Amino acid sequence: ELMASQSDNGETLEADFSDKLEAAKTTLEAHETLVDINPENFDKFKSVLELLQDDVRTLDHQ
Numbered sequence: 001e002l003m004a005s006q007s008d009n010g011e012t013l014e015a016d017f018s019d020k021l022e023a024a025k026t027t028l029e030a031h032e033t034l035v036d037i038n039p040e041n042f043d044k045f046k047s048v049l050e051l052l053q054d055d056v057r058t059l060d061h062q
Helices: 022-039 041-060
Strands: 002-006 012-014
Touching: 002 041
Parallel strands: none
Antiparallel strands: 002 012
């Protein structure tokens, strides 16, 4: 599934969302790594982590 959008300078951008689960897992892992590197990041990313965890659970059961 491709989604097209327009950038600020008018260029057409395309994003492939065919594997949303893999993207959610990768993004979750990246944010978890940021927290592992610096635990102070937990407060900054808590809501993002929760959202991504929910996304992974939801997408994994589809």
